[in-house]
Amino acid sequence: MPETTETTDPAIPFSTRIREATAREHEEAENSTFISEMLGGSLGIDSYRRYTGQLWFIYRALEKHSAALAEDAVAGPFIKPELARTAELERDLIHLSGPDWHTDLAPLPATADYAARIEECARTWPGGYIAHHYTRYLGDLSGGQVIRGHAEKLWDLPHRGDGVRFYVFDRIGNPAAFKREYRALLDRIGVDELEQRRILDEGKRAFVLNRAVFTELAAEFPARRPS
Ligand code: HEM
DSSP states (O other): OOOOHHHHOTTSOHHHHHHHHTHHHHHHHHTOHHHHHHHHTOSOHHHHHHHHHHHHHHHHHHHTTHHHHHTOTTTGGGOOGGGOOHHHHHHHHHHHHOTTTTTTOOOOHHHHHHHHHHHHHHHHOHHHHHHHHIIIIIHHHTTHHHHHHHHHHHHTOOTTSTTSGGGOOTTOSOHHHHHHHHHHHHHTOOOOHHHHHHHHHHHHHHHHHHHHHHHHHHHHSOOOOOO
């Protein structure tokens, strides 16, 4: 799909530009083999446990530098404690893997690459960090809810309880309103056009990094096919 005019036209609100710029990548992530097979029920709960463990590395990277980023003029407005997911992931992992969940947990190579890139942005490039923040948190507030519904049903996990807490934003009463405000923040991003374009590119890169994790997970969990 060619890049749309919205992506390249600076007169278009930045929230629209980033959504348009990553639309194709979003479709690919949504339709990745691993996500489709996991949510389609052809993989066991092990796949969900492994996926949740990988998310822990990603969110630790996203949230480790929150205090410093909160002080930053560009990234600061996006740092909202109600989005933080590390504690929720830890509760889910205790439920899914037991109290020693951390002992055998290791990042896949793609997860390590992704987390390293997030941390690099968090430490050195607030604009790039926003691209990663957007890709994960706005996705969790949107398609994440679809994943939660499937996971609860497929593996009999408690509704909005331990095992799926990652997808439950207790402190966000109205996700639609929250997303509207988030998009308004994107539209007020205080950076010039060149930097905006660099952020759009980093957004695409964030999706590619997510897809690489799915690819490695798919290799680890081949779908059970009828013999
Ligand atoms: C089962 C897989 C997925 C489904 C069903 C799904 C579905 C959706 C839907 C329906 C929306 C639109 C929500 C709205 O307009 O309020 C959305 C938005 C979004 N999703 Fe996904 N998604 C999936 C996977 C992903 C993945 C893997 C990522 C990235 C890691 C992602 C990132 C996003 C982002 C950033 C948005 C916000 C777009 C915007 O309005 O700017 N999604 N998703």
